[in-house]
Amino acid sequence: MMIIPVTMAHHLQNIFSLYPNISNFMTMQLSRSGFGMVDGGVFTIGEIDPNYTAIANSPKLQVISHGMWFTLVDGMLINGTMYSGHGNSSSVLEGLDPSSLVAVLDSGTSLVSVPPYYTDLIYKDIPRAEPFAILPGYYKLPCDTKLNVSVVFFGQEYLIHPLDLMTIFTYNGTDICLSTFLSSNDSDKNMNLGDSFMRNIYTLFNFGNFTRSSDENPYIQLLSVTDKDVACITNNIQSLGPAVARNVTSDDSTAASTSPSPNLHTLLRNSDIIIGMLVIIAMLLLVVMVLLVRNQMKVFSRSNLKGYNAVSNLVGPLDRKTQFTYDTPYHS
Structure with missing residues (x-):
């Protein structure tokens, strides 16, 4: 202009x-x-x-x-x-x-x-x-x-x-x-x-x-x-x-x-450098993502290897007679 x-x-x-x-x-x-x-x-x-x-x-x-x-x-x-x-x-x-x-x-x-x-x-x-x-x-x-x-x-x-x-x-x-x-x-x-x-x-x-x-x-x-x-x-x-x-x-x-026309050789050379740097950055990001995923999988695996553990009975042995007997028997 x-x-x-x-x-x-x-x-x-x-x-x-x-x-x-x-x-x-x-x-x-x-x-x-x-x-x-x-x-x-x-x-x-x-x-x-x-x-x-x-x-x-x-x-x-x-x-x-x-x-x-x-x-x-x-x-x-x-x-x-x-x-x-x-x-x-x-x-x-x-x-x-x-x-x-x-x-x-x-x-x-x-x-x-x-x-x-x-x-x-x-x-x-x-x-x-x-x-x-x-x-x-x-x-x-x-x-x-x-x-x-x-x-x-x-x-x-x-x-x-x-x-x-x-x-x-x-x-x-x-x-x-x-x-x-x-x-x-x-x-x-x-x-x-x-x-x-x-x-x-x-x-x-x-x-x-x-x-x-x-x-x-x-x-x-x-x-x-x-x-x-x-x-x-x-x-x-x-x-x-x-x-x-x-x-x-x-x-x-x-x-x-x-x-x-512009110097295409210089432009292409600079483009190759920029593309190379972007590829390296992308690879580093990929490695970081892989490491994060592997770490999360290890944590999940450890929690599953423990298997099922019964919950302890906090009220003691079950005494059905004691716990389920009416104070006053029922007579029909």
């Missing part, structure tokens, strides 16, 4: 209507640990995370459609060179330059889709890189590839961590590296910026007159959270090792429909 479609706007509109004193914006940031793996995040309604207050000074990106959070992108900075245009956005807003790039921020998508022009600029000239025929739109890459890519909004550069530009995928039992920026010719949203981009920013969505007619137009603010110097230390996915790198670009969100 996207974080910014009309459906969520309706849910938040109810919240903002019930609580008019709450500022009608939400913020989100998908974080990563020092080892490069996905690790928690931030989601707020009506307030800014104290660690990212600088976002209040970020440019306000205009929302260019009604009900959806489309905004314009200047272009992409790829290995030090700025590229722009090559969009196809005439269906989004009348009067918009058809070559303009329109983007939507989507935390429900693991990867990023952009026009083929940009995927080719990022990956095509990498030595030994080639389109991956099994999954159209992907590039197969050397795992030691070093990339420097940013998305530019309103003159501001938002660096993408090199670990977010590739992902490890197991194919025929072999780990290979694939691109996380995929080719797409979507004319509504030229760039669908999923988690591979959103992990690098703190984002504020101000609903404005989406929810309150008296408010200003809705807008988006972004704050870069990827440290360029730190990103250069882990400048290729292979440097973390396959076990860690495979999890770098995975998250708890619903994967895009074009995402690679």
